[in-house]
Amino acid sequence: MIKTVSWSKGKVRIIDQTQLPAKLIYLDLSTLKEIGEAISSLKVRGAPAIGLTAALGVALQMKLSSAKNYREFRKEVEETIKYLSTRRPTAVNLFWGLKRMGKTLVRCKPVGDRIHPTRGLDKSSPYKGSSYINRLKKVLLNEALLIIRQDDEICGEIGRYGASLIKDNCHILTHCNAGGLATAGFGTALGAIFTAKEEGKKIRVYVDETRPLLQGARLTTWELKKYKIETILICDNMAGLIMKQKKIDLVIVGADRIAANGDTANKIGTYSLAILARAHKIPFYVAAPSSTFDLKIKSGEKIPIEERAEKEVSEPFGKRIAAKGTKVYNPAFDVTPAQFITAIITEKGVISPPFLKNIQEKLKK
Ligand code: MRU
Numbered sequence: 001m002i003k004t005v006s007w008s009k010g011k012v013r014i015i016d017q018t019q020l021p022a023k024l025i026y027l028d029l030s031t032l033k034e035i036g037e038a039i040s041s042l043k044v045r046g047a048p049a050i051g052l053t054a055a056l057g058v059a060l061q062m063k064l065s066s067a068k069n070y071r072e073f074r075k076e077v078e079e080t081i082k083y084l085s086t087r088r089p090t091a092v093n094l095f096w097g098l099k100r101m102g103k104t105l106v107r108c109k110p111v112g113d114r115i116h117p118t119r120g121l122d123k124s125s126p127y128k129g130s131s132y133i134n135r136l137k138k139v140l141l142n143e144a145l146l147i148i149r150q151d152d153e154i155c156g157e158i159g160r161y162g163a164s165l166i167k168d169n170c171h172i173l174t175h176c177n178a179g180g181l182a183t184a185g186f187g188t189a190l191g192a193i194f195t196a197k198e199e200g201k202k203i204r205v206y207v208d209e210t211r212p213l214l215q216g217a218r219l220t221t222w223e224l225k226k227y228k229i230e231t232i233l234i235c236d237n238m239a240g241l242i243m244k245q246k247k248i249d250l251v252i253v254g255a256d257r258i259a260a261n262g263d264t265a266n267k268i269g270t271y272s273l274a275i276l277a278r279a280h281k282i283p284f285y286v287a288a289p290s291s292t293f294d295l296k297i298k299s300g301e302k303i304p305i306e307e308r309a310e311k312e313v314s315e316p317f318g319k320r321i322a323a324k325g326t327k328v329y330n331p332a333f334d335v336t337p338a339q340f341i342t343a344i345i346t347e348k349g350v351i352s353p354p355f356l357k358n359i360q361e362k363l364k365k
Contacts, residue, residue, distance in 0.1 A: 001152075002180035002223070005044060005052045007145060010063065012056045014044045017181055021222040032061040032080060039087040039094075042213065046182020047256045047292055048151055051097030054084045055144040058101040062140050065133070070110055073136055077105050089304040090265055090333045091256040096291040097147060104143040108136055148184045154289045155186035157347035162192020162252065162287050165343075165350070168201045170249045173239060175208040176267035177219035178254025178287065188287040189252045190220065192345060194227050204230040206248065210267060211236055212312045212330065236269050243280040251277045255288035255344075262338030262355025263300025264288075268331055274340035283342040290346055290363050300335035308332050 006013045011028040012035060019025045027043065029035050035057035038044050044053045061080045067073035081098045088094055166172070172193060179190030187194065197203055205224055210216035217233055224231040234242065242248055251273055257265040264270075264286050277284040297303060310328035314321065322328070344351040348365055351358045 001185040004049050012060050016043045036087050047091035047093040048183040051093030052148050055097040055101050055147050059141040059144040090306045092294040093291050151184035154347040155183050155191045158188050158287050159191035159195035161350050162345045163195035166196040171204045173206045173248045173251045175253045176210045177215040179223040181219050189254045206232045208236045240276050250283045252285045255286050255292050257303050258293045259297040259300050260295045261299050264336045265303045265333045268334050271334040271336045274336040278340050287345040306332040
């Protein structure tokens with residue numbers, strides 16, 4: 001399994017995904033600014049992976065803290081969370097990871113002159129002084145590492161549920177990268193494919209190259225090759241034709257944010273795929289952990305869509321492909337209305353329509 005994000009000798013270690021597939025380079029990030037930059041520049045990307053990186057980023061920043069008491073420490077945590085939450089707007093996992101770190105600290109709040117024994121510290125912890133602050137730092141780091149371990153377990157479950165929908169000799173189409181590189185190491189949509197392969201099923205995967213940053217071509221093909229899965233790369237605009245040619249049995253993609261009614265934000269181009277799949281009567285699955293659901297948002301219209309630099313489209317990877325001065329529109333995500341989604345695969349099971357009711361019920365468990 002890939003280790004997309006980890007803690008190594010007091011630093012946050014990530015794979016620099018902008019260098020793949022040409023080079024597998026690990027970066028050891030040692031400051032909050034480096035973490036923030038790695039998230040905005042997509043050195044680390046994919047909804048769950050940015051949540052995990054941000055959580056470790058909080059632990060990293062607080063390791064450097066010289067706060068003298070809980071109040072000071074908490075203020076610094078809040079500032080760190082505020083900064084990291086501005087790095088990318090669409091994937092709700094970023095905010096989820098940061099919120100979980102904030103809540104962990106709140107659980108360590110002193111009660112009277114002692115720490116509550118169930119709040120992450122042992123009974124005898126004094127609430128002032130460097131030993132207490134050091135314990136808070138440890139609690140935050142442990143929580144971030146726990147989130148990473150849990151992501152592996154969650155992806156394992158998504159993989160199992162997802163694989164149950166994949167038959168032997170299945171031809172699958174996927175978009176962007178919802179693999180190990182987008183999570184702690186196993187993946188959601190690709191996790192289902194890897195599990196099906198481990199179960200002995202023969203699978204062929206068509207991969208959309210995913211303009212403009214080519215996460216499909218650069219990252220998904222790299223991962224599928226590692227798993228020795230038959231892979232066919234296509235340009236995004238070929239999906240309709242191969243569906244018409246009956247080359248595709250199902251589509252499976254990841255998600256960046258799922259509203260309460262099942263509307264799903266994912267990499268730009270997902271919406272068109274879902275419509276094509278419906279027109280050709282092909283099942284369209286979304287695979288995502290429960291941390292990708294944003295039940296406060298009733299429908300997809302409220303999901304903020306990131307707009308990225310014009311250069312990503314007009315000068316991809318440093319090579320100009322459009323006339324100088326051409327205006328560019330570069331939304332990084334789109335929203336697929338729930339009506340085009342056959343089912344959503346989560347670690348808690350497969351959710352079918354009606355989504356509004358079934359999402360609530362499944363996520364409560
Ligand atoms: O801009 P990116 O590369 O972060 O976009 C990633 C995606 O759209 C993925 O499909 C999504 O985050 C799901 S990852 C399990």
